[in-house]
Amino acid sequence: MPAKSQAQQMAAGAALSAKRGEKKVSELEGAAKQMYESMDEQELEKMASTRQKGKPEHNRKS
Template structure:
């Protein structure tokens, strides 16, 4: 699933770094921590690699 906003893409990148051992899990908070716990590395990689072009900074809730 591609990221819907720049913030979501960045959170996925942080969670992916923790999954790979490049960042401490204790440093994660909020959305990145939830993503770390609920998604596997392949899902995180797909979301983190989404282009930020034409993406809003934050996705507004309807």
């Protein structure tokens, strides 16, 4: 599933780094921590690799 905002893409990247052992899990906060716990590495890879160009900074909920 591709990221819908730049913030979501960056959170997925942080969670992916923790999954790979490049970053400590204790450093994760908010959405990144939730993604780390609920998604596998392959899902995080897809979301983190989404291009940021043309995406809003944050996805506004209606």
